[in-house]
Amino acid sequence: MAAAALGLAGAALAADAPAPDRRSGYEFMSRETRAMQDDETANPGLLWVREGEGLWRVKVGAAGAACADCHGEARTSMKGVAARYPAFDAARGGPITIEQRINQCRVERQKAPALAYESAELLALTAYVARQSRGLPIDVGADPRLARALETGRALYHRRQGQLDLACAQCHDQYWGRKLAGNTIPQGHPTGYPVYRLEWQHLGSLQRRLRNCLTGIRAEAYPYGSPELVQLELFLMWRARGMPVEAPGVRP
Amino acid sequence: MDARPDRRQFLRVAAGAAAGSVLLTVVPARAVPAATLEAIRQVTGSAPVQPGKVSLTLPPLSENGNSVPLEIRVDSPMTEAAHVKSIHVFTEKNPQPNVVDVHLGPRAGRAVVATRIRLADSQTVTAIAALSDGTFWSASVGVVVTIAACAEEL
Amino acid sequence: MAKGMLNVPARAARGAVIEIKSMILHPMETGYRRTQLGAAIPRDIIRRVVCTYNGTEVFRADLHPAIAANPYLVFPTVATESGTIAITWTGDNGFSVTESAAIAVE
Numbered sequence: 001m002a003a004a005a006l007g008l009a010g011a012a013l014a015a016d017a018p019a020p021d022r023r024s025g026y027e028f029m030s031r032e033t034r035a036m037q038d039d040e041t042a043n044p045g046l047l048w049v050r051e052g053e054g055l056w057r058v059k060v061g062a063a064g065a066a067c068a069d070c071h072g073e074a075r076t077s078m079k080g081v082a083a084r085y086p087a088f089d090a091a092r093g094g095p096i097t098i099e100q101r102i103n104q105c106r107v108e109r110q111k112a113p114a115l116a117y118e119s120a121e122l123l124a125l126t127a128y129v130a131r132q133s134r135g136l137p138i139d140v141g142a143d144p145r146l147a148r149a150l151e152t153g154r155a156l157y158h159r160r161q162g163q164l165d166l167a168c169a170q171c172h173d174q175y176w177g178r179k180l181a182g183n184t185i186p187q188g189h190p191t192g193y194p195v196y197r198l199e200w201q202h203l204g205s206l207q208r209r210l211r212n213c214l215t216g217i218r219a220e221a222y223p224y225g226s227p228e229l230v231q232l233e234l235f236l237m238w239r240a241r242g243m244p245v246e247a248p249g250v251r252p
Numbered sequence: 253m254d255a256r257p258d259r260r261q262f263l264r265v266a267a268g269a270a271a272g273s274v275l276l277t278v279v280p281a282r283a284v285p286a287a288t289l290e291a292i293r294q295v296t297g298s299a300p301v302q303p304g305k306v307s308l309t310l311p312p313l314s315e316n317g318n319s320v321p322l323e324i325r326v327d328s329p330m331t332e333a334a335h336v337k338s339i340h341v342f343t344e345k346n347p348q349p350n351v352v353d354v355h356l357g358p359r360a361g362r363a364v365v366a367t368r369i370r371l372a373d374s375q376t377v378t379a380i381a382a383l384s385d386g387t388f389w390s391a392s393v394g395v396v397v398t399i400a401a402c403a404e405e406l
Numbered sequence: 407m408a409k410g411m412l413n414v415p416a417r418a419a420r421g422a423v424i425e426i427k428s429m430i431l432h433p434m435e436t437g438y439r440r441t442q443l444g445a446a447i448p449r450d451i452i453r454r455v456v457c458t459y460n461g462t463e464v465f466r467a468d469l470h471p472a473i474a475a476n477p478y479l480v481f482p483t484v485a486t487e488s489g490t491i492a493i494t495w496t497g498d499n500g501f502s503v504t505e506s507a508a509i510a511v512e
Contacts, residue, residue: 029315030311030313030314030315031311032311032321033315035321036319036321041411041413041427041429042427042429042478044429044431044475044476044478046411047409047411047429047430047431047476048431050411051431181398181399182398182399183315183398198315198316198318198319199316199318201318201319201433201434201474201475201476202433202475252315252316318474318475319474319475320474343472346472347436347438347471348470348471348472350470350472351470351472351473352467352468352469352470352472352473353467353468354465354466354467354481355465355466355467355468356465356481357464358484359459359462359464359465359483359484359486360423360464360465360481360482360483360484361423361482361483361484362423362482364480364481364482365467365479365480365481366478366479366480366481367473367474367477367478367479367480368473368474368477368478369472369473369474370436370471370472370473370474371472
């Protein structure tokens with residue numbers, strides 16, 4: 001199983017076998033918010049998906065290339081892709097997120113400038129790509145080349161930090177289901193990303209949400225694209241393996 | 253939340269232009285803010301507003317005040333002779349009282365409208381329907397608004 | 407690329423009441439927010455949504471800042487004849503978007 005493939009990290013990670021009571025943040029939401037996610041005509045995330053669908057065909061950069069020129073119809077070529085990210089990238093020798101992969105294509109193949117994190121275009125493309133994996137089970141982290149990054153991500157998840165000296169694990173492993181400021185604490189599975197968060201009134205990435213959490217515990221938030229956030233993303237997706245992708249999700 | 257000690261129900265009639273609209277509505281003993289009364293008066297003039305015919309649906313507990321689903325239904329045949337001309341929504345604790353003004357008519361077929369609104373705090377939301385016969389009808393719903401746990405820096 | 411979403415049934419029976427669902431990408435900046443340095447962020451909202459059916463106005467809504475971002479509006483109309491149902495959103499800073507959909511009424 002996964003433990004054997006992960007070698008040295010195996011012992012620690014084997015303890016994180018998928019718990020039988022794993023639940024998506026969807027299950028902690030009100031009936032109304034769940035309906036908002038489920039209704040294709042009411043889910044605001046789909047506005048970004050549609051923008052992404054348009055951008056997919058726009059020729060950009062010195063290469064004058066559109067995503068569609070290499071990848072054809074996203075419905076087929078991108079099916080299952082987001083469910084496998086973060087994935088191993090040989091050039092980096094480590095994990096790469098969907099956003100980083102999109103920018104890698106932009107810079108290296110389309111010869112266009114990278115898109116800023118949380119920019120309209122990057123969110124639209126990410127939403128469009130992630131949408132093609134909706135309903136498919138998350139399948140991340142089994143790659144043995146990601147073992148070390150995965151273990152670092154796990155350590156970050158369990159590390160107490162910030163002025164409130166809290167670790168992710170304390171709220172999301174120990175206290176999920178209980179209340180924090182009127183909201184129910186979810187288990188923290190990134191099944192819905194990029195997500196339309198009601199608090200943001202906007203679509204946003206998992207890294208934006210993680211930075212919010214870090215600010216919430218009064219820690220200095222790691223910068224977008226930092227190794228720490230990528231490792232955390234990798235660990236969280238591995239922790240959610242087998243759960244269906246809900247992108248674009250809606251969350252409070 | 254309100255900490256007013258007495259919440260007796262009473263019928264409030266504010267007569268005359270000086271005091272604002274004649275609001276024949278049974279309200280708890282909390283004062284409807286003057287701004288809200290004035291906004292309602294802009295729509296109803298000095299005509300009475302009666303509770304009834306309007307069904308206002310909002311979740312009693314909202315997870316986030318940035319987006320609260322709202323649906324209004326008005327009991328009306330929506331014929332040329334008898335229809336809802338407009339529906340107006342008001343709040344009491346938002347920075348300003350108006351939310352939306354919807355104009356219907358017989359072409360609507362039914363008097364139903366749904367949208368998502370912002371609520372700055374736990375409060376009462378009021379919907380007033382203007383009928384083609386010149387009468388005004390209302391419904392009010394209280395919503396408790398909770399705040400997200402981890403806010404972010406702007 | 408369409409900024410607005412308009413959902414209208416493709417076909418309907420004459421006289422039936424159909425449901426029109428609309429949603430559009432727009433921040434609906436209230437005008438009440440301030441930056442961290444205290445500067446006011448000016449209001450920027452959609453002010454009016456108008457729906458026409460073969461050119462005749464059948465629905466109109468005036469929006470205020472209390473309408474949530476990316477405004478979602480669902481309303482009914484009678485399927486009177488085949489043709490085009492169009493929706494126009496207008497607002498601050500010259501915002502104007504129109505989307506339309508065909509409907510076949512038998």
